[in-house]
Amino acid sequence: MAGSGERAVRTRARLTALLADASTAALRAAGGRVAGVYLRADAPGFLRLAVLTGLPGPLFRTWWRVHVDRPFPVCDAYRRGLPVVLSNATEAVRRYPQFAAGLPFPFASVYMPVPGGGEPLGVLAVLRPSAGDDDGEPLDRELLARLAEGLGTELLALADGDRDALVWDGEPQCVRPPAARPPQAAVGRFTWDPGTHAVRADDRLHTLLGLAAGDFAGTDTALAEALAPTEAYRVLAALRDTAAGKPPGAPLSLRAADGAPRLLDLWSAPDGGALPSGADAEAEADGGAPARVGGVVFDPGRAALADGAADQLPQGVFCLDRLGVVVYANAAAARFAGQARESLLGRTLWDALPWLTGPPYDDHLRGALLSPEPVHFHVRRPDGAHGGYDGFAVSVHPGDDLLTCTLVPASRMEAPDGPPPPGHAVAAGPSMAAAYRPIALAIALTDAVTAQQVSAVVTQELLPAFGGRRLAIHLLQERHLHLAWESGFPPGFLEPFDGVALDARIPAVETLATGRPLFFESMRQLAQTYPGLPLDAEEGARAFLPLIASGRPVGSCVLGFDRPRGFSAEERTALTALAGLIAHAMERARRYDSEAALARGLQQALLPSRLSAHPRVETAGRYLPGTEGLDVGGDWYDVVESGDGLALVIGDVQGHGVQAAATMGQLRSAVRAFALGDRPPDEVLSGTNHLLIGLDPGQFASCCCLRLDPATGRTRIARAGHPPPLLLSPGDRARVLDIPGGVVLGVDPEARYPVTELVLEPDAILALYTDGLVERAGADIDDGIAELRRALDRAGAAAGRRDGLTLSGVADRLTAAARHADARPDDVALLLARRLRHG
Numbered sequence: 126m127a128g129s130g131e132r133a134v135r136t137r138a139r140l141t142a143l144l145a146d147a148s149t150a151a152l153r154a155a156g157g158r159v160a161g162v163y164l165r166a167d168a169p170g171f172l173r174l175a176v177l178t179g180l181p182g183p184l185f186r187t188w189w190r191v192h193v194d195r196p197f198p199v200c201d202a203y204r205r206g207l208p209v210v211l212s213n214a215t216e217a218v219r220r221y222p223q224f225a226a227g228l229p230f231p232f233a234s235v236y237m238p239v240p241g242g243g244e245p246l247g248v249l250a251v252l253r254p255s256a257g258d259d260d261g262e263p264l265d266r267e268l269l270a271r272l273a274e275g276l277g278t279e280l281l282a283l284a285d286g287d288r289d290a291l292v293w294d295g296e297p298q299c300v301r302p303p304a305a306r307p308p309q310a311a312v313g314r315f316t317w318d319p320g321t322h323a324v325r326a327d328d329r330l331h332t333l334l335g336l337a338a339g340d341f342a343g344t345d346t347a348l349a350e351a352l353a354p355t356e357a358y359r360v361l362a363a364l365r366d367t368a369a370g371k372p373p374g375a376p377l378s379l380r381a382a383d384g385a386p387r388l389l390d391l392w393s394a395p396d397g398g399a400l401p402s403g404a405d406a407e408a409e410a411d412g413g414a415p416a417r418v419g420g421v422v423f424d425p426g427r428a429a430l431a432d433g434a435a436d437q438l439p440q441g442v443f444c445l446d447r448l449g450v451v452v453y454a455n456a457a458a459a460r461f462a463g464q465a466r467e468s469l470l471g472r473t474l475w476d477a478l479p480w481l482t483g484p485p486y487d488d489h490l491r492g493a494l495l496s497p498e499p500v501h502f503h504v505r506r507p508d509g510a511h512g513g514y515d516g517f518a519v520s521v522h523p524g525d526d527l528l529t530c531t532l533v534p535a536s537r538m539e540a541p542d543g544p545p546p547p548g549h550a551v552a553a554g555p556s557m558a559a560a561y562r563p564i565a566l567a568i569a570l571t572d573a574v575t576a577q578q579v580s581a582v583v584t585q586e587l588l589p590a591f592g593g594r595r596l597a598i599h600l601l602q603e604r605h606l607h608l609a610w611e612s613g614f615p616p617g618f619l620e621p622f623d624g625v626a627l628d629a630r631i632p633a634v635e636t637l638a639t640g641r642p643l644f645f646e647s648m649r650q651l652a653q654t655y656p657g658l659p660l661d662a663e664e665g666a667r668a669f670l671p672l673i674a675s676g677r678p679v680g681s682c683v684l685g686f687d688r689p690r691g692f693s694a695e696e697r698t699a700l701t702a703l704a705g706l707i708a709h710a711m712e713r714a715r716r717y718d719s720e721a722a723l724a725r726g727l728q729q730a731l732l733p734s735r736l737s738a739h740p741r742v743e744t745a746g747r748y749l750p751g752t753e754g755l756d757v758g759g760d761w762y763d764v765v766e767s768g769d770g771l772a773l774v775i776g777d778v779q780g781h782g783v784q785a786a787a788t789m790g791q792l793r794s795a796v797r798a799f800a801l802g803d804r805p806p807d808e809v810l811s812g813t814n815h816l817l818i819g820l821d822p823g824q825f826a827s828c829c830c831l832r833l834d835p836a837t838g839r840t841r842i843a844r845a846g847h848p849p850p851l852l853l854s855p856g857d858r859a860r861v862l863d864i865p866g867g868v869v870l871g872v873d874p875e876a877r878y879p880v881t882e883l884v885l886e887p888d889a890i891l892a893l894y895t896d897g898l899v900e901r902a903g904a905d906i907d908d909g910i911a912e913l914r915r916a917l918d919r920a921g922a923a924a925g926r927r928d929g930l931t932l933s934g935v936a937d938r939l940t941a942a943a944r945h946a947d948a949r950p951d952d953v954a955l956l957l958a959r960r961l962r963h964g
Contacts, residue, residue: 147276147285149303155251158252164293166294167293174817176297180495203245208237231255233252236250268601301446312333319368336351352422360389363389364391364420377391382894424675441517442455448527454469463479501519519531583598587703592686592701594685599622599681621659637680641671642670642704651686664687667686667692674711675709748952749940760953763793765797770832771835773958775956778792806842810828810830829847830843847862851910852889852892897951911949916939921935932959
């Protein structure tokens with residue numbers, strides 16, 4: 126078992142290294158700013174971001190995990206196995222509006238599926254400047270395709286037949302991109318384990334010391350000799366003292382081999398003093414004990430001169446690398462942050478300056494990392510003023526390797542008397558980032574028509590955007606709130622709240638009654654406001670949103686968060702706007718459900734409850750509604766006693782919904798009336814055609830009609846734009862009947878419908894069907910008809926081997942694939958007839 130665990134660790138480390146190398150190579154090949162690789166997730170139907178290069182992980186959290194059916198370019202590339210290239214923001218908005226609304230910045234992107242045999246192993250994605258930008262580079266698709274193919278080959282070799290080894294089930298590994306120019310490293314970071322003497326250094330320290338990562342032995346002795354060869358003993362002594370709890374009071378002043386000054390700052394780090402993401406993947410997975418000493422090495426050469434000049438500036442200046450790590454801060458920035466400058470360096474922005482992160486500020490940082498334009502915004506420190514500074518104007522200037530940020534205290538900003546001089550950047554007003562969530566949700570809701578679909582969209586879009594984990598939607602019906610959807614709550618917890626009356630004192634009712642959202646930053650606050658209210662967790666926060674559409678109460682929405690949290694003014698505004706969108710979508714879904722129920726009822730009433738019987742003819746019919754739109758359409762079939770024989774008919778009215786079902790009912794009645802008069806099939810179709818044109822419903826229909834004499838087997842068939850019948854004769858293979866036909870009904874009043882005559886042998890099976898049974902997206906209908914013919918062969922053979930397989934069983938077999946399909950874009954109708962040997 127231990128050996129198995131070690132192999133899994135090594136495989137994971139090797140997998141991470143392969144993905145990191147591929148994303149870095151793709152970044153270079155495409156001239157991109159951000160690259161990443163998606164792999165299959167542990168949950169079926171999902172993709173997970175495994176490696177992200179050039180962007181801090183928290184800024185891409187919304188897209189860490191996506192369902193393969195989402196309208197996103199990475200999902201299309203995976204499902205179709207074809208590249209998706211978006212050359213600019215305009216094309217992204219046109220083709221993927223929901224994705225573009227979440228990243229409203231001027232950038233281009235390309236998504237290459239990673240081939241893996243039957244289906245892609247994942248997707249290699251690159252975000253780059255738009256093709257129209259001055260710094261845009263031509264996209265070498267062939268090179269990116271070769272990179273994806275090479276990655277697929279290496280992944281399959283690593284998996285060695287076990288594709289589950291290529292499933293990603295955690296957070297993405299964030300990788301620092303290669304520098305656009307030789308870096309002038311002024312700071313590097315490391316951790317030291319006093320038990321093993323192992324040193325783990327980040328790539329900036331390797332650069333600062335002039336060492337390649339493979340040349341560094343990774344021990345405390347190697348670090349001391351590389352840092353200060355003549356004073357290595359001082360470095361080792363300081364490491365031991367710090368591990369013993371006696372860190373030096375100030376950074377050690379040392380001399381490099383060339384005499385250049387260097388500073389070493391150490392601190393006790395019981396948690397291991399984790400390096401910034403992007404350290405060597407295998408070092409992350411070595412399984413050793415955590416380091417207990419953290420350290421930063423400063424090179425104050427030219428950087429010291431720059432610091433001296435920057436320290437004279439009144440505004441705060443600090444720099445972030447492309448993983449969000451603070452690599453420089455001047456004295457003013459440290460003062461505004463209320464921290465020592467050394468404590469800022471080497472830490473991520475989320476750790477060092479948390480009041481500059483989260484909605485809506487993350488949107489600004491994404492914009493600066495993805496596009497070449499600077500961004501400007503205001504920020505207010507939620508933890509109160511520090512040193513008299515409680516608000517700042519922030520500017521972020523993008524670069525190839527670093528973001529340069531400036532902080533100007535709000536107290537120093539004076540209102541100008543006139544317009545700013547040319548080139549003067551003015552801090553923007555309140556961020557519009559919070560508006561992107563309603564936009565993205567609104568776009569997604571346009572495709573949701575049922576209450577279940579609306580709820581699923583809210584779960585996919587709303588929860589990730591705000592970091593929520595639980596969702597409940599209650600809808601108002603007859604002055605009671607009924608639970609329509611839940612996700613993330615403990616099983617059975619919400620049952621007591623299903624069907625509560627409007628006089629109940631619970632937040633889900635009161636938010637709807639008052640029309641005001643309710644926000645609770647902790648479960649304790651919720652319990653104090655509603656004593657005795659059952660709680661589903663000890664920790665967390667809750668938001669209760671009223672669902673009101675055009676002044677009419679629809680229901681309420683509950684959002685749950687795993688940890689206590691505050692709700693900023695921007696978030697409260699955004700969530701209130703989202704509640705309005707959800708309410709209108711739910712109201713629309715209710716109307717849809719009512720219309721769908723009416724259409725289904727109408728259709729069921731119009732379809733035959735039983736087929737006319739004849740002692741020498743066995744018949745079987747099947748109908749399956751489509752799963753898109755209103756789930757009802759105009760497909761129908763019927764068997765009518767006609768003189769001494771039977772008339773069999775099948776048809777398909779264009780479109781779906783109540784109108785299609787109503788037209789279908791009229792046509793079925795007309796066909797029955799003409800067939801009861803013992804008219805031949807061509808006259809039945811001609812009469813029905815004239816009737817449909819006279820009704821002028823704005824629809825047309827296809828139809829196939831035949832008259833069968835059970836005694837002789839004589840069969841006369843006519844078609845009006847309908848797929849040809851299939852015939853399976855005893856001892857023979859099923860075949861498609863070559864029946865000439867006329868145009869669809871409802872188009873040409875002069876249309877003629879030629880009649881084809883044949884003899885139906887005893888035990889022969891005749892199959893009539895609608896196009897929903899044989900049409901497939903992207904495939905020719907003839908291929909679908911050929912597949913149905915083969916299925917009829919197999920079903921006929923089974924019927925011959927097993928006397929118990931009836932014609933009804935054959936019908937079940939022919940419709941099995943359609944019945945179990947995830948989606949049916951069209952209705953399916955099937956009518957089978959078999960002439961019996963003896964009556």
